[in-house]
Amino acid sequence: MTSTFLPDKRTGRDAGLPPPATDRSRSRARRRALNWLTAVGFQLPALVLFMGLVLLPMLFALYAAFFRWGGFGMPSEYIGGENFTRLLQDDVFLGDLWRCLVLVVLSLLVQLPFALAMAVLLNQRMRGRAVYRMLFFAPYVLSEAITGILFGMIFAPDDGFADQVLGKVGLDGLGGEWFADPSTVMATLFLVMTWKYFGFHMMLYLAGLQAVPRELTEAALIDGAGPWQRFRNVTLPLLAPTLRISVFLSVIGAIQLFDLVWVTTAGGPDHHSETMAVTMFQYGFKRYQVGYASAVSVVMFGISLVFALAYQRFVLRRDLEGATTTMRGDGK
Amino acid sequence: MGDPALSRRGFLAASAAAGLGMTTLSACGGDSDGGSSGTTTIEWWNISTTEPAKTVWAALARKFEAQNPKVKVKIVQLENDAYKSKMTALTSSGKLPDIFHTWGGGVLKQQVDAGLVEDLTDRTKPWGDALLPVAKEPYLLDDRVYGIPFDIGMIGFWYNKALFAKAGISAPPTTWSGFLDAVRKLKSAGVTPLALAGKEKWPGMYYWAYLAMRAAGAEALEKAYADKDFTGAPFVEAGEHLKELVALQPFQKGFLGAAYSSPTGQAAAVGNGKAAMELMGQWAPVVQADAGKGLGKDLGFFPFPAVEGGKGAITEVFGGGGGHALRRGAPQAAVDFLKFFASEATDLELVKKTGTLPVVPAAESAIADPNIKAVQEQLKKATGFQLYLDQAYAPAVGQEVNDSVAALIAGSRSPEQVAQSITKTTKEEQ
Numbered sequence: 001m002t003s004t005f006l007p008d009k010r011t012g013r014d015a016g017l018p019p020p021a022t023d024r025s026r027s028r029a030r031r032r033a034l035n036w037l038t039a040v041g042f043q044l045p046a047l048v049l050f051m052g053l054v055l056l057p058m059l060f061a062l063y064a065a066f067f068r069w070g071g072f073g074m075p076s077e078y079i080g081g082e083n084f085t086r087l088l089q090d091d092v093f094l095g096d097l098w099r100c101l102v103l104v105v106l107s108l109l110v111q112l113p114f115a116l117a118m119a120v121l122l123n124q125r126m127r128g129r130a131v132y133r134m135l136f137f138a139p140y141v142l143s144e145a146i147t148g149i150l151f152g153m154i155f156a157p158d159d160g161f162a163d164q165v166l167g168k169v170g171l172d173g174l175g176g177e178w179f180a181d182p183s184t185v186m187a188t189l190f191l192v193m194t195w196k197y198f199g200f201h202m203m204l205y206l207a208g209l210q211a212v213p214r215e216l217t218e219a220a221l222i223d224g225a226g227p228w229q230r231f232r233n234v235t236l237p238l239l240a241p242t243l244r245i246s247v248f249l250s251v252i253g254a255i256q257l258f259d260l261v262w263v264t265t266a267g268g269p270d271h272h273s274e275t276m277a278v279t280m281f282q283y284g285f286k287r288y289q290v291g292y293a294s295a296v297s298v299v300m301f302g303i304s305l306v307f308a309l310a311y312q313r314f315v316l317r318r319d320l321e322g323a324t325t326t327m328r329g330d331g332k
Numbered sequence: 333m334g335d336p337a338l339s340r341r342g343f344l345a346a347s348a349a350a351g352l353g354m355t356t357l358s359a360c361g362g363d364s365d366g367g368s369s370g371t372t373t374i375e376w377w378n379i380s381t382t383e384p385a386k387t388v389w390a391a392l393a394r395k396f397e398a399q400n401p402k403v404k405v406k407i408v409q410l411e412n413d414a415y416k417s418k419m420t421a422l423t424s425s426g427k428l429p430d431i432f433h434t435w436g437g438g439v440l441k442q443q444v445d446a447g448l449v450e451d452l453t454d455r456t457k458p459w460g461d462a463l464l465p466v467a468k469e470p471y472l473l474d475d476r477v478y479g480i481p482f483d484i485g486m487i488g489f490w491y492n493k494a495l496f497a498k499a500g501i502s503a504p505p506t507t508w509s510g511f512l513d514a515v516r517k518l519k520s521a522g523v524t525p526l527a528l529a530g531k532e533k534w535p536g537m538y539y540w541a542y543l544a545m546r547a548a549g550a551e552a553l554e555k556a557y558a559d560k561d562f563t564g565a566p567f568v569e570a571g572e573h574l575k576e577l578v579a580l581q582p583f584q585k586g587f588l589g590a591a592y593s594s595p596t597g598q599a600a601a602v603g604n605g606k607a608a609m610e611l612m613g614q615w616a617p618v619v620q621a622d623a624g625k626g627l628g629k630d631l632g633f634f635p636f637p638a639v640e641g642g643k644g645a646i647t648e649v650f651g652g653g654g655g656h657a658l659r660r661g662a663p664q665a666a667v668d669f670l671k672f673f674a675s676e677a678t679d680l681e682l683v684k685k686t687g688t689l690p691v692v693p694a695a696e697s698a699i700a701d702p703n704i705k706a707v708q709e710q711l712k713k714a715t716g717f718q719l720y721l722d723q724a725y726a727p728a729v730g731q732e733v734n735d736s737v738a739a740l741i742a743g744s745r746s747p748e749q750v751a752q753s754i755t756k757t758t759k760e761e762q
Binding site for chain 2: 070156157160177178180185266284285286
């Protein structure tokens with residue numbers, strides 16, 4: 001802000017007509033106040049909404065997590081950290097953490113590489129490329145609830161599309177109870193998640209791939225690099241910022257997974273597909289144990305926050321300070 | 333320069349104020365009074381999402397509007413489970429719809445204790461007293477009336493007569509061991525004996541609740557809740573009996589993931605003749621026909637069998653009905669609507685068209701369906717009554733019953749663990 005006033009001052013002095021000091025400082029102060037007011041004014045509506053709808057409820061949940069509270073009136077029965085110690089002894093919640101980890105690992109090892117492979121494939125010149133891109137992206141546009149109902153029907157034991165098709169081609173043995181069997185429910189859920197979300201990551205990668213300069217791959221080609229080497233040493237490093245963002249989104253998504261699980265299995269059978277968000281919902285909206293549910297949400301928030309901060313600090317740092325890094329490089 | 337800046341500032345201040353105003357306004361949305369035009373809008377939340385009730389109820393609302401030109405009825409229909417969740421959120425916000433569905437019992441009590449429900453004792457005085465006493469029971473709290481019933485019924489076994497004949501079962505079983513025999517016979521005839529919605533948990537709870545009632549007697553469930561102790565022998569025994577049944581693998585394939593009213597769910601399995609029985613309430617025939625084809629004349633009803641050596645009689649019923657409560661401070665039009673809905677004319681229509689059981693004594697003659705008649709007769713000679721556990725108990729306890737019985741059926745909890753975890757939650761809650 002101050003820099004804009006500098007030329008003013010200079011021209012004023014050069015012209016030899018300095019306006020009276022009191023006047024000048026008064027107008028400057030007024031302008032500064034005006035600028036400040038404008039900034040505040042513009043931010044206020046957003047700030048009020050953010051405070052009222054995001055920050056305050058979050059702080060309130062943190063507060064409520066230390067009470068035994070059924071959701072009526074204000075929390076009054078303070079019980080210290082009891083909700084949190086109960087959480088750590090709750091098999092369902094510990095299971096939630098384990099399942100969250102499983103989903104994160106599977107996403108990173110299966111879903112993202114698959115999305116990357118599809119992106120590389122569809123980045124090549126081929127007939128019907130746009131159609132494929134659209135087709136693979138379409139599931140992401142579908143709402144979670146619709147997806148859930150759809151796959152609930154597809155994977156209905158015996159009558160469902162999946163079992164019928166497997167039966168028709170003589171692979172009955174591969175069919176089963178899908179969502180209804182504790183031992184296959186997570187695999188089925190992950191299958192649906194992959195179907196739903198890989199298109200989104202594929203799109204991210206496609207955008208990243210467009211930004212990889214052709215010259216570099218061509219140069220590598222001239223240097224005698226094979227397809228794998230070109231991918232590994234040229235494309236992949238240049239795609240790294242996109243990959244890092246995609247991993248970030250994928251992990252946060254897995255931590256907060258709710259809709260898809262709720263619609264397909266409601267966490268069952270026997271809690272075998274329950275996630276933290278489902279547990280929170282069960283306690284908050286079915287059992288009226290809002291204090292305990294708040295504790296679940298606080299832990300969920302904590303995990304997301306720690307991950308987000310650590311990831312930004314250690315992994316995304318290079319991407320975030322991009323411009324300065326280049327300048328430093330030029331300096332050397 | 334000052335003037336435009338000022339007006340800009342003024343604009344910004346105004347928009348900021350508008351932002352603030354919006355947040356406060358949204359907090360008190362849902363006001364029902366129409367205001368200037370003199371018409372009152374009453375919001376009516378119900379769970380009649382299946383046909384024919386959905387259409388019949390909407391038509392009744394229009395009829396009420398025609399009789400009361402200054403009243404508009406806004407109908408909000410939600411599926412059973414979604415309704416319960418939504419009501420939880422609304423209850424914590426402290427603002428309920430003008431007229432809302434209730435099952436009475438512990439959930440209604442919580443809403444009453446929070447000061448959100450209108451006391452109807454005096455406002456429904458002359459006509460409310462004339463309704464069937466058993467139907468009114470769930471909404472009486474400390475002798476005050478908090479709800480008006482439109483349906484009353486009970487849980488029992490709905491069975492497919494053709495499939496029973498195919499398995500060579502001549503008469504419905506009246507004892508638990510007879511029931512287990514019937515299950516075995518059905519299995520060996522290649523018929524799936526029972527359909528169960530494992531995903532939704534409450535249908536599984538019916539088995540345990542009935543077994544506990546048969547083992548310990550009808551009063552035992554209320555007493556155990558009051559004493560905060562479910563560890564008594566009959567409750568463990570109930571779990572063991574249920575385990576005997578589960579060991580026979582009587583349920584349809586993939587029952588752990590099945591919903592109740594979806595096209596691949598419990599009601600459809602029975603309605604399409606894929607399973608021989610389901611343990612369900614008086615609404616079962618309607619849902620069977622809506623989610624599946626419906627069994628028509630092949631459908632039969634028998635009460636939950638007696639348990640050998642148990643204190644409970646086969647004439648004690650487990651069930652509940654449906655009713656409507658009003659939010660505290662609801663307009664007079666809402667009370668008028670309740671009166672209209674509990675009138676003989678309405679009840680006759682409900683009984684004839686939607687298969688509910690009469691709450692107005694004079695409407696009894698309108699029952700045409702022999703199965704509904706059978707339910708009605710069971711209800712009339714009932715020697716004991718217990719409301720659905722997930723409504724009779726505080727929500728946390730009711731859910732724990734559902735949850736731990738579901739775990740028992742899935743094989744991950746023992747009968748003792750079920751009794752203990754329900755006891756533990758009951759102690760925490762009170």
